[in-house]
Every structure is written in C-alpha cells, then in structure tokens.
Amino acid sequence: MSGSAQGDTLEEQIDQWRGFVSRRRAISASDVEEMEDHLREQIADLESGGLDGEEAFLVAVKRMGALDAVSREFAREHSHRLWKQLVLVPESDGEPGSSRWRELGVMLAFALAAGVAVKILVAAVDDEMALFRNIPFVVLVFLAGWFAWKHRAPWRVCAVTAALAAIPALAVNLYPFVQTPGPYPVPGMTAVLAFTHAPVLLWLLAGVPHAGGRWRSHERRMDYVRFAGELAMYLALIILGSMVLLGLTASVLSLAGVDLEPVMEAWLLPFGGPGALLVAAWLVEAKKSVVENIAPVLTKVFTPLALLMLIADLVAMLVNGPLTTVDRELLIIMDAVLVLVLFLLLYWISARDPLVPPGVFDWLQLALVGTALAVNAVALTAMLTRIAEFGFTANKTAALGLNLVLLVHLVWSARLLWGFVRGSRPFAEVERWQTAYLPVYAVWAAVVVLVFPPLFAFA
C-alpha cells in the first residue's frame, strides 16, 4: 500500500469515528475537535513507534475508551446538553445573529403597532359589542402582516387577501343586525353567529400570507396547521405565566396601596394581548426545527382517552334509549365532539411520517373517527324528526351545517384511512385530503358571516 493511499484510508477512518462521536448528544462539536486532536497525536506517536496506520488507528480508538461510557461521563458533566435548548438570539457567529436581532425587532414593532391599533379602537367605539366584533380584525391584520413579512408573501397576494378580509369586516359592522329591545340590548342570533365565525374565516385567510402566497401548496397548508397547533400551546403557556406575574404584581402593589386595575385595563390588556399572540407566533417560528412539536404529543396522549370517552357515550346513548332533550344544545355538543376528533386526527397526521407502514396507532385513529361518526349518527337520527317540527332558525341551521361539513371531512378521512390500514392506499392520500378540505371551512364561515344575516332577516 502506498503512503498516500494509506493516509486516505486513515482520514476516512477518522471521519467515520468523528461521525460516530458527533452523534452523541452529550458530546459537543468542540469536544469532538478536542478528542480528534488527541486521537491524531496518539496515532502519530504509535506510527513513529512502528505500527502501520490502521493498527495505530485501532489502538488509539481503543485507548479512547468505549464510546458509551465516555459519552455517559460527558453527560454527567454536561447534563444540560441532553435537553434541547432554544437559542432565540444567538450570541456570536456574526451574520446570522444580526438577522435574528432584526427579526426580534420587526416582531416587536408589529406587536406594538397591534397594541396601538387596539388602543385606538377602544377609544373610537363606546359600544362593547362593536369592540368585540372588531378586535379580531384589528389584531389579526398585524399577525397576517408579520406572516407576510416573515414569509415574503408577494404584495399582490397580500392585497387580495386584505380585500377579502375587508368583506366580513364591512359585513359585521354595516349589516343592520336587529337587537332585542330593552335596557340591556342583546344581539340577535345572526349577529352572534357572524361575530363568532368571522375570526375563523380571518384565521384561515391569514394562512395565505403565512404560506408566502403559495396557499395552494398542500405542504404549506400543513405547515400552517402545525404552526396553529404550536401557537395555541405557546399562547396558553404565555397567558398562564402572565396571569401568575400579574397576580403577584397586583398583590404586592395592593400592599403599597396602589390599584393595578386601571393600568391593566388601559394599557396592559390592549398591548399585552396582541403582544402575547405575536411573541408566541415568533417563538413558534424560531423553534420550528429545534424543539419537538408538543401538539402531536398531546394528541397521542388524548387519542386513546377520547376513544374511551366516545365508546362510553355511544353505549350510554344506545342503552338509555331515545334521547330526552333534543334541541340545539345537542347539535352544538355533537359539533364540539366532531371538532375534537378532527383536531386529534389532524395533529396526529401532521406529525406522522408518511413512509411508516400502518401500525396500532393508525387503527386507533380509525376507531376514534368511526366511533365519533356512530355517536353523531345516533344523535342526529334522534333529532331528524324533531328538526322539521321546530323549523330552521339561524342557530340550528348553522349548527346543522357545521355538522354536515365536519361529517364529510371525517367520513372521507375514515374511508381513506381504512384503505391505508388495509394497505391499498398510500398515507399521503389521507394527508392530502386534510389540507385539500381546509378551504371548505373558510367557505362555510364566510357563508355564516355574509349570507346568514340577510337570509334570516338579521334576526
């Protein structure tokens, strides 16, 4: 063997060794560098002592010790390395760090602008209902704007999205909704329906700038679904933390005779609310690849539990005979059950590797969807005769319509899932159906916001 060829094999062997060592999470890159220097010195010494390259390499590696034991020792000294840490603003390494600082700055600017907008809205309207129906529009505009900046959505797409979002905004503000008369006017059915469905529509529209304008891409849509799940988790944590902090501050200040409440209503809520949303969104974008998604983990925990709950529901409904109270409440409960099952399905799919063959969990999901459909079917057949009796009010139609939209989604999902577990369909079809169906929810929400009020005479 010639000298240079031998040198090449040695380099290859050292490369391999470096690869093995680098894979240990407790051993950092600089540790590997330090040990590689050691290994090379040792090899050089052994070679000058008469061993050939390969022998020297083997002896040097052996002297380094069993990788498991060494790695364990590193882990004992650097236990924090076993926990993935999220570095939001990297300290050194120049160039990427500065862009992170810029990102933080831009996000804070959007959060501040959203706070100012909410403050202006509060000052501009004195009617509480007007405040509540406009807040989602005001806040989500800034979130969508930040999405557009972050994902470089083309301005034409942004303009079209904004124009589309303006339609429900005008509708909820300009439709002549009827209020029940009296000293405390209560908004009518169609008004409440429009106010509650408008944020759903807006949230789905915000997915367009989040996808960087490529909203037709199924991958981008799935990214938005994942983003939404993580955002909900982070937002919940931030809100919990803020509540603890505010509670402590308020109790300390009350000792000093200072009342926090006026400040809280005037400044903390208008700025803190939108701020929490944007900070959570920024955190989710920053942590994307670094930390595992938590929503799919929760899905795995709750899917078996939800299945047990649904089986219990089904048995109770079948054994106890015809349902006693059949009204709108029941429909809303059924919608909620289907939404829950849908979320479990969606977030499980969002994290599933499409190439893994069907397993126990796929059957579990199928059972979950199947049981949910059965529960829904029992409830609906009990209602069917009664619905005609009561006639179609706006609320009942909205609840029934949503039930139908969810039903189509779940029935088809179950069909595709059945094909997958039996091996006749690829998993990608199940996944694709979820993202393909998402716009239907936007259309349904738009119908409830825009068409229902005139259809039911703004009652």
Place this chain on the structure above:
Amino acid sequence: MHIEKDLVAASATPLVLGILAEGESYGYAIVKRVNELSDGRMRWTDGMLYPLLHRLERNGLVQASWGRSDAGRRRKHYAITEAGLEALAERREQWQVVAEALRQVWEAAAPPGLPGGAEPAGGFA
C-alpha cells in the same frame, strides 16, 4: 498492571492538577505525562480525561483557551488557576495522610518475601 477503576478515578484529579502545576498543557500531553510518571503502568481511558478537565474548568480550578498545534489543528490548552493551586495543596495533604497510613499498614502486614514484613501467619493453625 491493572489498577482498580475507583483508584484511578480518585487519583485523576490530583494528577491532572499536579501536571498542570508544572505548566500549561493539553489533553494528549497530560495522558503522556501520566504514562511517564507511572512508567506506563497506569493506563487511563483517554476519553474520560476530557469530562474531568471540563469539570475542573467549570469549578474554576483550571482555565481553558483555544490555541493551535504545530500541525495547525485547533487545540484546547489548560492552565491551572489560583483556586486550582489551592485545591492541589489540599489534595496533597489528604493524599499524604492516606499514603502515610497505608505505609504503616504495609509495614505491619507485609506478605512474606518483602523486606520489613512480619512472620508468616502460621501460628494461627
């Protein structure tokens, strides 16, 4: 010669600190020096040295800095600190106590054939 793991572990810290007290050094050189000092009878698992050095660094007994080897590779050098020298002095006293106690034990119960030993324990039979 095989030396028990616990003994190697217990003596590693004073050995490393002592070697660094002679002057700044780096991983491989420290291992080589241990070999020299023990005439090659004390074999460390080389990889274990680095977590130990990092622990000493974290506790402020040694200070690390990145330099370059003659071949141009990045190399981490270690130097002992004031606190390290104090710790070394303390360890030294501890080991002297242990060594003194052990010396007396060896003298009292040395096996046959070694100088200064007691008579074989035949009288017990």
